Amino acid sequence: MKLSLYEIETTIRKACVGSGLAFGVAEDIGKACAWLALHQINDITSVLKAITSKNKNPHIVSNNAGYLIFSDAAIAINGPSMIDLLIADHSLKNIQIQNPDSILLLIGLAGISTKHFDLVFNFTFSTGEKISVSDNGVNNMNSIPNTDSIIYLSCQSKKTMPSKVKTSFKGSEINSSEWKQIENLAAKTYVPASHTSRSEGAGAGLTDND
Amino acid sequence: MIKVQFQSNVNPVQFDLRSPSTVMKLERMGAAFPHRLSFMRVLIRRLHAEKAKVNRSLWEINPQGYGRAVYSVQLGLNTYSLVAFATHLEAENRSDRVIAEAWDASFALFDGTPTAQDLDRLEKNAPKQEAGRFELGELVISRANKSVRLFEHVVKQLSKGKQPDSDIIDSVGYLMRTTAVYGNGKFGFADRLKISERPELAGPFQAEMLTVWLIRGFTHDLVEHIAKALNPKSFVPLSTTIRTNLGIGNSTGLGMAPFLIKHAVLLNNWMQTRETALARVRAIENPKPQYIDKIQSLLLRAIKHVNQWNVADKNQMSNIIQLRSDLNEINQTVVLEWLQQPNPWDRLIKLSQCYSVECQELLVSLVLEPHGDLIDSLATQMADLKGLTLNPKMTLNELSEQLKSSYQWALDIDFTQQDSTHFFWYTSAEKLEPRLGIRAKELGSDKEMPLDIARQVCVLFKDLNEANQQHSVAQFLLTHPQHRHITRRIQMAKHHPYSEIQNNLIDIKCMPLNILRFKLSFFGASKFDPKSNLWTRVNMYQGAPLAENITQTNADDWWLPVIES
Numbered sequence: 056m057k058l059s060l061y062e063i064e065t066t067i068r069k070a071c072v073g074s075g076l077a078f079g080v081a082e083d084i085g086k087a088c089a090w091l092a093l094h095q096i097n098d099i100t101s102v103l104k105a106i107t108s109k110n111k112n113p114h115i116v117s118n119n120a121g122y123l124i125f126s127d128a129a130i131a132i133n134g135p136s137m138i139d140l141l142i143a144d145h146s147l148k149n150i151q152i153q154n155p156d157s158i159l160l161l162i163g164l165a166g167i168s169t170k171h172f173d174l175v176f177n178f179t180f181s182t183g184e185k186i187s188v189s190d191n192g193v194n195n196m197n198s199i200p201n202t203d204s205i206i207y208l209s210c211q212s213k214k215t216m217p218s219k220v221k222t223s224f225k226g227s228e229i230n231s232s233e234w235k236q237i238e239n240l241a242a243k244t245y246v247p248a249s250h251t252s253r254s255e256g257a258g259a260g261l262t263d264n265d
Numbered sequence: 266m267i268k269v270q271f272q273s274n275v276n277p278v279q280f281d282l283r284s285p286s287t288v289m290k291l292e293r294m295g296a297a298f299p300h301r302l303s304f305m306r307v308l309i310r311r312l313h314a315e316k317a318k319v320n321r322s323l324w325e326i327n328p329q330g331y332g333r334a335v336y337s338v339q340l341g342l343n344t345y346s347l348v349a350f351a352t353h354l355e356a357e358n359r360s361d362r363v364i365a366e367a368w369d370a371s372f373a374l375f376d377g378t379p380t381a382q383d384l385d386r387l388e389k390n391a392p393k394q395e396a397g398r399f400e401l402g403e404l405v406i407s408r409a410n411k412s413v414r415l416f417e418h419v420v421k422q423l424s425k426g427k428q429p430d431s432d433i434i435d436s437v438g439y440l441m442r443t444t445a446v447y448g449n450g451k452f453g454f455a456d457r458l459k460i461s462e463r464p465e466l467a468g469p470f471q472a473e474m475l476t477v478w479l480i481r482g483f484t485h486d487l488v489e490h491i492a493k494a495l496n497p498k499s500f501v502p503l504s505t506t507i508r509t510n511l512g513i514g515n516s517t518g519l520g521m522a523p524f525l526i527k528h529a530v531l532l533n534n535w536m537q538t539r540e541t542a543l544a545r546v547r548a549i550e551n552p553k554p555q556y557i558d559k560i561q562s563l564l565l566r567a568i569k570h571v572n573q574w575n576v577a578d579k580n581q582m583s584n585i586i587q588l589r590s591d592l593n594e595i596n597q598t599v600v601l602e603w604l605q606q607p608n609p610w611d612r613l614i615k616l617s618q619c620y621s622v623e624c625q626e627l628l629v630s631l632v633l634e635p636h637g638d639l640i641d642s643l644a645t646q647m648a649d650l651k652g653l654t655l656n657p658k659m660t661l662n663e664l665s666e667q668l669k670s671s672y673q674w675a676l677d678i679d680f681t682q683q684d685s686t687h688f689f690w691y692t693s694a695e696k697l698e699p700r701l702g703i704r705a706k707e708l709g710s711d712k713e714m715p716l717d718i719a720r721q722v723c724v725l726f727k728d729l730n731e732a733n734q735q736h737s738v739a740q741f742l743l744t745h746p747q748h749r750h751i752t753r754r755i756q757m758a759k760h761h762p763y764s765e766i767q768n769n770l771i772d773i774k775c776m777p778l779n780i781l782r783f784k785l786s787f788f789g790a791s792k793f794d795p796k797s798n799l800w801t802r803v804n805m806y807q808g809a810p811l812a813e814n815i816t817q818t819n820a821d822d823w824w825l826p827v828i829e830s
Contacts, residue, residue, distance in 0.1 A: 057400075057401075057453060058453065059401075059450030059451070059453055059454065059455070059456050060450055060456045060458060061449050061450025061451060061456050061457075062450060062451070062452075062453070076746075077746045077747040077748075077749055077750070078715045078749075078750045079746065079747075079748070079749025079750030079751070079752070079753060080746050080749055082749075082750060083749070093458075115743075132746070133743070135742070135746070135749065136739065136742055136743040136746070138657075139655070139657035139738070139739035139742060139743070140657070140739045140740070140743065142657050142658065142739070143657040143658040143737040143738070143739035143740075144737070144739065171651075171654045222458060222459050222460075222461070222462055224456065224458060224459070225401060226400075226401055226453070242694065243712075244692060244712050245691075245692050245693060245694035245697065245712065246691045246692065246693055246694060246700075246702070246708070246709030246712050247693075247694050247708075247709075248693050248694055248695035249707075249708075251706075251707060252693055252695075252700055252702065252707065252709070253364070253693075253695065256693065256698075256700030256701055256702060256707075257362065257363070257518050257519050257693075257698055257699065257700045257701070257799055257800070265412070265413065265414060
């Protein structure tokens, strides 16, 4: 099933809220997933896992040497903050993220910040692979390891050439059953209809023949 | 007053802008009138400038008025086609609500010229609207219902060789009314991204406005077709005057309200553009005589227009009657000698402060009207190219200061009072219709939409006061993720002073109608006809040029149209 960026962003945002995430965090995750789709990254398996994670209080340790460590990292909950902290604190060399439940979601969250702050985010994996995320997309996408690993995330200022607006986007092919799960989570934000809500909650009559 | 230097190649003199605390109040927003920077006006000027030709390339409509049609028009380097389907609808199924499942007509704006396969695919899906599935070739979908009384009357009259009754035309003003116009990637069709770089559609809602303008032409053709089939020998077509007087109705419900609150940067850009235009016009010291003549004639037109504006809603009708009185008084004051004194437009705006809010806002639109050379270029500033961004570096001290500076109106609200949290906004599971619930009486407030901006500000303020003011926003949000949304909004307010409606949107006194009217004024709609606090009907493109006369020299002169018999 092909989805538009609008559908991806808004439905995933609602799914995050349906999962109990704060609205502002949900907004960023929706945008991150749309960013991934725009750059032809359509795998939402780990995003779904992150959104439905039961891990609400990941362990955060601060290291005096200018490193911040997130263990059992729940990206849906702390991913936006990981990006925030790197941007805000120049003394922070990198953030160490252990056992992240969604590397792709973290890439998306980094991606949506690149343009506004003229940044490139560097992901170095404990397996040795490296990728970078800029306004133009992901460099070395195939280097993302499949196994659990530790990510060392850093960022640097880098003015890139303004990326061309991707007007050629042709829709995003998303796994149907996973999308159904997303929609089911989004549906948790809808209020069941009642006679009162139907007749008084919105305007216009139930028939309009004037 | 706000001093804002708008980016422009020309730096005309301008007065201070009216402040957000003045213009961002619902009472004033809900008294807004269409103006020359409204989106329909922008579109019509482009159609005129490009001498756009509308080609009806397909007309497969049966004598009863059911079937399909295609209208194509070239704008810029691109062709856009309205694909229309007219289908039978039983009276008991005719509803303007989002929850309706069938309509008299359904439409899609296609990017290019549709193939036979596209038409077949759209025929299966367009009549289903939200329940259908669309592709990247579609930019907009819409649907419309007949104004039954007027439609049947016009068919009968034309078939008998007569023009319709002007009183009935005047009282309704449209043959059909759209009940939704969807754009930007919904239901699988193209995201706004696809058209964002095209000059002809880059402005806000231009694709939607084009769709509605083409639908208007379709409704005229449809009614003539049915009338002619009824009695080909005596049939006469609609006169050009009546065709021009027939706009497209629109039933506008709650959905527009959350849009405006969610798209705060867009709201800012619209309002700031209009206020900048006003500030420029007010700074004109000695206008040329032709501008004075034009303002005088527009004031007379406004008086006639308002005299023809009658609604069933008692509150609005009372406002209209007051407006009539105000305009007549002003007309007697602003005689030629008065207008020939320096700074007449600024003096007119100041004079209007003695009158009703509706009068004040009508005069804002009035003074803008003749000054296209000075202000039309501002229309390009109304889009939102960036969206909302969080600045994690900001200190909490800076955030607190910004909050107090921009949101004192929210801090002044007492949320311990039950009336202050009377309503909640929510999405119904029933076709995802936006609704307004009463918190004390209805279930669902646990799924409340985050439109309670003022309350969120107050909750944040309390937590900020307990936090280390030297910490960054990044540090704060790590432990307070629930404040991410409102923090972003508050930060944005510094450079977007018109981004926030300065009212408590869950208060018992909140009137969503005011939000609807404000947005519709920017669309260019007129003849607001509120049916309740939750919805209104309006008329779009009444008085606007038709496809056949889009090249006429006065194509842009249709602000506040008057129905001529």
